[in-house]
Amino acid sequence: MSNQRIVVLGANGMLGSDVMAEFAKAGIEAKGFDLPQFDITDIKRLGDIIEQADAVINCAAYTDVEKAQTEAELAHTINADAVGRLAHFAWENQTWVLHISTDFVFDGQKKTPYVEEDVPNPINEYGKSKLAGEEQLILSGCPYCIMRVEWTYGDNGNNFVKKLVSLTNERDSIGVVDDQIGSPTATVETAKVIRQLIDKKPQGIYHYAADGYVSRYDMAKYIFEKLNINTKVEPCKSSNFKTAAQRPLNSRFNCDKIKRILDEPIPDWQKQLDDFLGKLK
Numbered sequence: 001m002s003n004q005r006i007v008v009l010g011a012n013g014m015l016g017s018d019v020m021a022e023f024a025k026a027g028i029e030a031k032g033f034d035l036p037q038f039d040i041t042d043i044k045r046l047g048d049i050i051e052q053a054d055a056v057i058n059c060a061a062y063t064d065v066e067k068a069q070t071e072a073e074l075a076h077t078i079n080a081d082a083v084g085r086l087a088h089f090a091w092e093n094q095t096w097v098l099h100i101s102t103d104f105v106f107d108g109q110k111k112t113p114y115v116e117e118d119v120p121n122p123i124n125e126y127g128k129s130k131l132a133g134e135e136q137l138i139l140s141g142c143p144y145c146i147m148r149v150e151w152t153y154g155d156n157g158n159n160f161v162k163k164l165v166s167l168t169n170e171r172d173s174i175g176v177v178d179d180q181i182g183s184p185t186a187t188v189e190t191a192k193v194i195r196q197l198i199d200k201k202p203q204g205i206y207h208y209a210a211d212g213y214v215s216r217y218d219m220a221k222y223i224f225e226k227l228n229i230n231t232k233v234e235p236c237k238s239s240n241f242k243t244a245a246q247r248p249l250n251s252r253f254n255c256d257k258i259k260r261i262l263d264e265p266i267p268d269w270q271k272q273l274d275d276f277l278g279k280l281k
């Protein structure tokens with residue numbers, strides 16, 4: 001059990017809320033902060049919070065991938081500039097920062113799963129802002145762990161799983177891309193891993209995702225089958241969808257590095273999704 005002073009930023013978001021719930025379940029005390037009471041761009045407030053923390057988990061972020069294309073400056077202010085200041089305060093206080101990042105730092109062109117040493121090359125504004133945040137953290141010299149996650153879903157936020165299921169109320173058939181491959185990952189499972197990392201305080205970059213890989217199309221078919229939904233799933237290509245932001249086609253992570261420090265094996269995407277869908281039914 002941890003007796004550190006732990007702070008969670010973005011504590012009401014999809015991941016942050018599950019982190020808070022996981023800590024509460026484990027009897028770990030943590031202080032949560034989020035909009036509207038706490039704004040990560042408020043330097044004075046941020047400094048005061050970091051000064052009184054031994055560990056900071058940063059789940060706060062500008063996460064609207066589409067809107068970021070036209071609000072790049074705002075995305076950068078929250079995902080990069082604020083992270084830079086957070087890192088500076090953390091360096092001053094030698095506070096360990098667990099910063100959540102994303103597969104969107106990569107361009108998705110690699111033919112095999114991404115390892116931590118792969119060179120990022122984001123293809124949209126959100127990805128660029130998240131990469132800039134990572135860089136600021138690394139440059140600061142503070143004790144940090146960047147945990148890149150991907151394709152996450154949970155109870156308290158918009159995500160692919162919920163959107164797909166809600167669309168079945170309106171349509172008899174849904175087109176889903178079969179050229180984007182990744183690992184659907186539950187935020188409740190991610191939160192369990194974060195709870196383990198709090199004591200271990202690893203440093204550097206770590207990739208975390210559910211075990212195994214699947215396309216968005218096969219994932220949709222799996223979900224409808226599990227929920228006995230008759231809506232037809234039609235395979236299509238990312239190029240068929242007119243979106244403001246481009247998405248990486250390959251989001252696969254190699255998670256060997258984090259697996260070496262975790263107490264238990266990472267559950268596969270089917271197990272994680274089954275648990276989530278069981279609650280949706």
Ligand SMILES: NC(=O)c1ccc[n+]([C@@H]2O[C@H](COP(=O)([O-])OP(=O)(O)OC[C@H]3O[C@@H](n4cnc5c(N)ncnc54)[C@H](OP(=O)(O)O)[C@@H]3O)[C@@H](O)[C@H]2O)c1
Nearest residue numbers: 010012013014015039040060061063100102149150152157
């Ligand atoms: N969702 C995914 O598929 C995915 C994939 C890879 C990585 N990630 C990363 O995972 C982390 C957690 O994101 P999430 O999925 O939990 O998304 P989320 O639900 O949007 O959580 C982000 C939280 O940050 C808050 N926030 C936004 N601007 C803020 C500000 N200026 N000051 C303080 N808090 C602010 C949001 O508040 P509001 O809701 O009020 O704006 C929200 O509570 C992020 O770093 C994200 O980049 C997510």
